[in-house]
Amino acid sequence: AAADAGDPAQGPPSPRSRRRPDQPAPELWTELTRLAGCSESEDGQAGGGLGRPAEVSLEEALVRLAEFLSVQLGPEESCGNPPDLGQPADAPPLLAVTSQVLALLAWIQSPRGRQALLQGTQLVQPPSPYGCRSGEEGPSHFVPGLGQQPLQPEEDQRAWERLEQLILGQLEELKLQVERQEEELSRLRLGPGATDSEKRVQHLTLENEALKQSLSLMRDLLLHWGPGPATRTPQPTWLHSLQEGAEALVELQGRLQEAQDTTEALRVQLGVQEVQLQGLQGALQQLQQDTEHTCRQELQQMHGQLAGLRARMASLRQGCGDLRGLVSTFAQSCQGSLSEAQGQVSWALEALSAAEAGTQPLDRQQGPSAECPGRLLELRGNIRVLCRLRPGIPSSLVRTEPGPGGTVTTCYRGRQRRFCLDWVFPPDASQEEVFRELEPAVLSCLGGYSVCIFTYGQTGTGKTYSMEGPPEDPGIAPRALQSLFREMGAGRQHGVTLSMVEIYNEAVRDLLAPGPPERLAVRQGPAGQGGVQVSGLTHWDVPNLETLHQMLSLGRRNRATAATAMNRHSSRSHALVTLHVASPPRAPGSTGTLHLVDLAGSERAWKAGVAGAQRGDPDSAQRLREAQTINRSLLALGGVMAALRAHRPHVPFRDSQLTRLLQPALGPGTTAVLLLQISTRPEDLGETVCSLKFAERVGQVQLGPARRRRAPRSGTPSSLSTDTPLTGTPCTPTPSPGSPPSPSPDSGSGVAFESPQGPPL
Numbered sequence: 001a002a003a004d005a006g007d008p009a010q011g012p013p014s015p016r017s018r019r020r021p022d023q024p025a026p027e028l029w030t031e032l033t034r035l036a037g038c039s040e041s042e043d044g045q046a047g048g049g050l051g052r053p054a055e056v057s058l059e060e061a062l063v064r065l066a067e068f069l070s071v072q073l074g075p076e077e078s079c080g081n082p083p084d085l086g087q088p089a090d091a092p093p094l095l096a097v098t099s100q101v102l103a104l105l106a107w108i109q110s111p112r113g114r115q116a117l118l119q120g121t122q123l124v125q126p127p128s129p130y131g132c133r134s135g136e137e138g139p140s141h142f143v144p145g146l147g148q149q150p151l152q153p154e155e156d157q158r159a160w161e162r163l164e165q166l167i168l169g170q171l172e173e174l175k176l177q178v179e180r181q182e183e184e185l186s187r188l189r190l191g192p193g194a195t196d197s198e199k200r201v202q203h204l205t206l207e208n209e210a211l212k213q214s215l216s217l218m219r220d221l222l223l224h225w226g227p228g229p230a231t232r233t234p235q236p237t238w239l240h241s242l243q244e245g246a247e248a249l250v251e252l253q254g255r256l257q258e259a260q261d262t263t264e265a266l267r268v269q270l271g272v273q274e275v276q277l278q279g280l281q282g283a284l285q286q287l288q289q290d291t292e293h294t295c296r297q298e299l300q301q302m303h304g305q306l307a308g309l310r311a312r313m314a315s316l317r318q319g320c321g322d323l324r325g326l327v328s329t330f331a332q333s334c335q336g337s338l339s340e341a342q343g344q345v346s347w348a349l350e351a352l353s354a355a356e357a358g359t360q361p362l363d364r365q366q367g368p369s370a371e372c373p374g375r376l377l378e379l380r381g382n383i384r385v386l387c388r389l390r391p392g393i394p395s396s397l398v399r400t401e402p403g404p405g406g407t408v409t410t411c412y413r414g415r416q417r418r419f420c421l422d423w424v425f426p427p428d429a430s431q432e433e434v435f436r437e438l439e440p441a442v443l444s445c446l447g448g449y450s451v452c453i454f455t456y457g458q459t460g461t462g463k464t465y466s467m468e469g470p471p472e473d474p475g476i477a478p479r480a481l482q483s484l485f486r487e488m489g490a491g492r493q494h495g496v497t498l499s500m501v502e503i504y505n506e507a508v509r510d511l512l513a514p515g516p517p518e519r520l521a522v523r524q525g526p527a528g529q530g531g532v533q534v535s536g537l538t539h540w541d542v543p544n545l546e547t548l549h550q551m552l553s554l555g556r557r558n559r560a561t562a563a564t565a566m567n568r569h570s571s572r573s574h575a576l577v578t579l580h581v582a583s584p585p586r587a588p589g590s591t592g593t594l595h596l597v598d599l600a601g602s603e604r605a606w607k608a609g610v611a612g613a614q615r616g617d618p619d620s621a622q623r624l625r626e627a628q629t630i631n632r633s634l635l636a637l638g639g640v641m642a643a644l645r646a647h648r649p650h651v652p653f654r655d656s657q658l659t660r661l662l663q664p665a666l667g668p669g670t671t672a673v674l675l676l677q678i679s680t681r682p683e684d685l686g687e688t689v690c691s692l693k694f695a696e697r698v699g700q701v702q703l704g705p706a707r708r709r710r711a712p713r714s715g716t717p718s719s720l721s722t723d724t725p726l727t728g729t730p731c732t733p734t735p736s737p738g739s740p741p742s743p744s745p746d747s748g749s750g751v752a753f754e755s756p757q758g759p760p761l
């Protein structure tokens with residue numbers, strides 16, 4: 001304002017030099033103060049304390065004030081409604097000042113006003129700036145001569161003074177009001193949160209200025225380009241609408257913010273729920289996998305149980321069939337026994353009557369037959385397991401309950417195991433006691449049964465001792481032959497044939513062959529006939545017991561033995577003695593078979609001298625090879641027993657020469673007795689347990705009901721089979737006592753005999 005005022009030639013300020021709406025209020029107040037100072041210093045003193053002379057004329061000052069007020073109040077307030085100067089207390093001071101200044105400005109700018117100013121004291125009534133104020137409505141004190149007669153100079157002078165005082169008072173009041181506002185603003189600035197409040201005030205001020213500028217611009221545009229004053233929207237309505245719009249915008253922004261906050265919160269919640277969902281899905285998958293695994297395992301277990309039940313059912317069916325057969329056999333036996341008893345009674349009556357009549361008694365062979373042991377065997381079961389303990393130092397690791405149905409309890413590796421057997425012989429049991437239990441089975445061959453007695457056990461446990469025994473205390477074989485011959489009687493008419501082989505290193509050798517033992521070929525018998533054929537095997541007719549003993553001694557001498565670490569006279573081979581007993585021609589034709597098998601002992605390789613074999617000792621290497629072969633054949637025997645026990649359709653008899661030759665002795669309808677020899681020595685405990693396990697498995701084998709072997713009606717003396725035709729040529733050599741048996745003429749031409757289930761060894 002000072003710069004503008006310093007250039008008197010400049011005239012009224014152009015719109016370009018106007019103050020900007022965003023000019024700070026303190027500067028405006030400075031200008032206003034300066035103007036007020038100009039008005040007060042009519043005597044030409046400097047205003048506003050700046051020390052400069054007031055060079056601004058009253059007209060210029062009023063114009064600037066009008067501009068200032070126009071900016072501060074807006075056009076509508078400055079010129080829309082002229083203030084009522086008659087009620088200055090009710091109207092805002094700024095408006096009152098504005099109204100009067102504008103009216104004065106309009107009068108001054110008019111030609112009459114200029115003329116009056118030039119004349120100094122001549123006052124002309126100024127026109128109403130709005131042209132609507134009548135003389136009655138207008139303030140009489142402001143323009144005294146308006147619409148009336150010209151006023152007197154004194155009156156004009158008073159009116160001017162009054163007007164001047166009024167304007168100055170109102171300016172003073174305005175100044176005070178602005179000062180109060182400044183104080184309030186300062187207070188706000190110094191108060192708590194002043195910074196925020198100041199920022200807020202500045203922000204609001206700027207906003208207000210911007211809004212006013214926008215409003216002014218809009219108004220100008222409407223004035224220039226709008227339809228005209230008649231259609232112009234009143235500015236307060238614009239401002240009001242703008243404020244409403246701003247409020248609505250703020251409200252909408254608030255809602256938008258709330259919605260965004262809510263969306264963010266929901267997004268966070270969604271993230272948490274997604275994490276929880278993933279965890280639950282993982283747990284669900286784990287649960288599904290566990291359940292599936294468990295179900296699969298249970299299904300497998302159930303499949304296993306089902307298979308076990310099926311096998312058990314098949315076994316029960318088989319057992320049921322066997323039982324039916326047994327019952328049927330028992331009924332037949334009872335019937336046979338009854339008829340036999342009837343025959344015996346009638347024979348006894350006949351004999352009695354003949355004795356009374358003085359005639360010769362009947363032949364002994366016509367008397368009661370020795371079939372009772374066979375029937376007893378049928379009732380007992382066709383496979384039995386007996387156990388005999390070798391004498392030695394008693395051990396707490398092997399405890400026994402001897403006698404029928406006895407048990408052996410072992411304590412091996414901290415585990416106790418109890419084995420149930422048909423009979424347990426204590427270490428001090430005699431040969432006589434052992435044979436007494438076997439005698440019924442031995443004698444049953446006289447009734448046409450096939451009986452097999454074999455000893456099994458670890459090497460050195462007494463198998464050969466039990467089977468053969470020393471001359472002063474004979475074992476099972478000599479006693480069996482003696483018992484048989486005693487049973488047959490002195491005038492026997494049974495045909496007794498003997499053969500004896502050994503299996504040494506899987507080679508079958510004839511122990512009764514006239515020359516050196518040769519390896520014999522073993523072949524499968526003709527299809528449908530079963531059994532095997534042993535080419536070149538000699539069979540010897542045995543006329544009496546003495547010859548039989550000589551032949552047994554001969555065969556025993558021919559058997560391979562050797563001294564081992566475990567046994568000084570260890571049998572290195574399996575020995576099989578086969579006795580065929582054909583019934584006398586006058587009795588019902590039947591042929592019994594007795595197999596006496598002395599198995600080689602199972603042994604651990606290291607005990608048999610494996611260390612020596614490693615050192616290169618040929619004998620030790622031979623013993624090691626023998627031991628390996630023996631163990632392999634015994635293993636094959638275990639496989640055969642397992643297959644028989646499980647009723648498998650295929651029984652691996654061909655796995656070894658031993659099982660091939662034992663096939664007839666272990667076929668259906670045969671009777672078998674296993675004599676298990678065990679040791680009580682602690683160092684033998686492992687093999688003792690193995691032997692007992694094997695015996696336990698054998699005890700579970702079912703060979704079916706024992707059957708008698710009937711000889712064919714048109715059979716020859718050597719037709720030992722009753723079920724299948726024989727092959728080969730019979731031989732009936734009779735070795736002279738004290739001399740080695742001479743081979744039969746046909747023995748070299750592939751003589752082979754075949755029992756109902758295989759070769760009569």
Ligand SMILES: Nc1ncnc2c1ncn2[C@@H]1O[C@H](COP(=O)(O)OP(=O)(O)OP(=O)(O)O)[C@@H](O)[C@H]1O
Nearest residue numbers: 390391459460461462463464465567570571600601
């Ligand atoms: N009950 C017994 N009474 C007396 N001596 C016995 C008895 N059992 C075995 N012996 C003795 O034990 C030793 C070995 O016996 P034996 O030769 O019969 O054993 P093994 O089982 O046949 O051995 P391997 O399998 O090696 O032929 C022999 O000297 C034998 O006299």
